[in-house]
Amino acid sequence: MCGRYTLRTPPERLAQVFGVEGPLPEWSGPSYNVAPSQRVLAVVGADGGRRFEHLRWGLAPAWSKDPSSGPINARSETVAEKPSFRSAFRSRRALIPADGYYEWKRVGKGPKQPYLFTLAGGEPFAFAGLWERWGEGEEELRTAALLTTEPNAVAREVHDRMPVILPREAYDLWLDPDAEKEELLALLAPYPAREMEAYPVSTHVNSPKNNDPECVRPV
Template sequence: MCGRFSLLDPPEEVMSYFGLMELDDFPPRYNIAPTQPILMIIAGETPPPGSNRPDRRALLVRWGFIPGWVKDTANYPLMINARSETAIDKASFKAAMRHRRALIPASGFYEWRRDGKAKSQAYWVRPRNGGIIAFAGLYEPWGNAEGSEMDTGAILTTSSSEDLRFIHDRMPVVIEQKNFTRWLDCKSQEPRHVADLMKPAQADFFEAIPVSEKVNHVANTGPEIQDRVIEPAKQSARGKSYEPEGQLKLF
């Protein structure tokens, strides 16, 4: 799954990577949490005249997907993730899978290795070579009975790459830059046409850095939450020692 992530790259780099014409300024965000605003990139309506850039625009959404048909959110679960393998069949996500696919700019994400039910160790998972990445996302407009409206969104997840399974068995779907247009094209590309993009990242693409419990607290929003701590012994889901072999080593 993905319950926290970061976006540290400056707006001009995000604009360049995603082919945006404009983007409001924003500070580095080290600890983005559910229900907070997140940045999504969606397809526009028509390409700008004389521009060689794709028609894409930025959208701020609430991280926590609410289907348009939900009337009362009081007892509705907070859906921050959607399983890519089943999203097209789920009533909550199938319309968004067909019509409202998005890209979510990120610099990496946090995941916790669990021993039993307790969160035992947090990891900052980032591209080994640095740079921006794009999570696959879905967005949905939602309005309440009083007429208030907002856009909501979720991150699509898939099974973890082999080198990250010692932490968790799920990870965000990462869309490569060469596939942005195909992923965002909801007019000619049905979900079955982009199913091949919803796969684990290549082994060794990410590195996992053990970090302190500071990231557990939403109020902690500074760079210190990404400081490396002494690496604990890796554990499998059953509690046994686990160490990737050869090229699968993370550290």
């Protein structure tokens, strides 16, 4: 699964990378420890273009009785059929900007060791995401989940799953409301291992209350 990530890239740079020409998102500084239930930045399709939007991480389908929590990840292998995700997969897909993500590895009998995964060079990237609406009017809640897939060779050393990282040339297709299911499923593959890096970081990141450079410090 993917349960924490970083977004340290300024909004002006994100707008360039993701081709967003509208208003820039609110910016309160770098995020070193984005966690479930928090408000996360997303890029969604809008009138033939793209716009930034904030969504709560934890997907709540429209029919959910309790929107206070929901799955943070969706498995690529079942996303097109599972009731919680299939409607969003059909028509509400999003790019979730990030520039790193964390996974934890069991080392002996001690506490799990966190690792930070990035693209080589540290460039921002996009998780394949889904989003949903719950409620109406002033009570409307918009939520999101990240898709996961089999790990590549780098991720496999730490965890048996990894988030779907989309190549830039796939952004248009992922946001295309008319894309065919088979085309979309073909995108949900492990990112090339040769283009990724990973290193162990401080257990400071274990607490979602911590959001500072110590989270990404190599150990």
